[in-house]
């Protein structure tokens with residue numbers, strides 16, 4: 001990565017939702033007095049049942065939607081006042097439905113589209129396309145027409161095209177939908193790499209295992225506001241299971257296993273294994 005590219009990826013703004021409500025034109029109240037603050041460089045999984053407002057929430061971050069009431073701030077500045085082009089340079093959003101996002105005739109043109117709009121050309125553009133393709137495992141598909149790809153690969157392409165913009169805030173709406181285990185692992189690596197580069201990563205997900213394994217913070221939404229918010233070990237701890245289940249969510253399997261065995265809150269494979277090793281009598 002060039003020095004100029006690296007510099008552009010560093011300064012993620014603080015995000016604040018202040019009493020944000022949003023109603024769609026047909027009157028559906030999708031967000032209801034939502035408060036949420038996300039610090040630069042955090043990795044946040046947003047979970048919640050269908051229709052709880054997750055996609056509506058993230059669309060407020062790139063100016064696709066504007067609050068009916070309340071404010072969304074970045075570094076204290078109301079995003080309403082930020083020009084859409086400036087917002088696009090700060091916030092990259094991979095849509096839940098890739099077909100709403102993909103528009104070019106080849107994989108290469110698709111990935112170039114965003115960075116070109118930011119004024120990126122030449123060797124840096126080529127470098128970004130290559131890095132984005134490598135990150136999602138689509139190297140070698142440069143000339144493929146996106147519409148000849150299956151859903152899971154179109155989804156990865158949509159992620160790659162947003163990755164190539166190197167925005168300080170990266171948002172992935174349901175990135176693991178349709179992915180097999182390898183695809184989920186790839187998306188996990190994308191999250192980890194972006195976080196390591198100092199970017200803020202926000203992902204909407206139905207996959208509690210992915211949320212627990214790959215994110216430092218889990219926000220549970222219910223009826224347009226935040227029901228639970230904390231580290232995976234807090235949110236998936238046994239006392240919160242009734243609340244999770246009320247939102248149609250099941251805690252990840254290691255959390256259930258750890259609780260059954262009296263090991264405390266073990267939301268991930270690694271925390272469960274560590275607790276089991278601690279418990280095991282010395283061998284030999």
Ligand SMILES: Nc1ncnc2c1ncn2[C@@H]1O[C@H](COP(=O)(O)OP(=O)(O)OP(=O)(O)O)[C@@H](O)[C@H]1O
Nearest residue numbers: 024026028029030049050051052053054055056057
């Ligand atoms: N364009 C729209 N017009 C009217 N209502 C909408 C529109 N988009 C979403 N909604 C409604 O707003 C509410 C929140 O929708 P949203 O898509 O934000 O939920 P979600 O949590 O992302 O759901 P899912 O898990 O199904 O993707 C739902 O009741 C939904 O039906």
Ligand SMILES: [Mg+2]
Nearest residue numbers: 054055056096
């Ligand atoms: Mg959604």
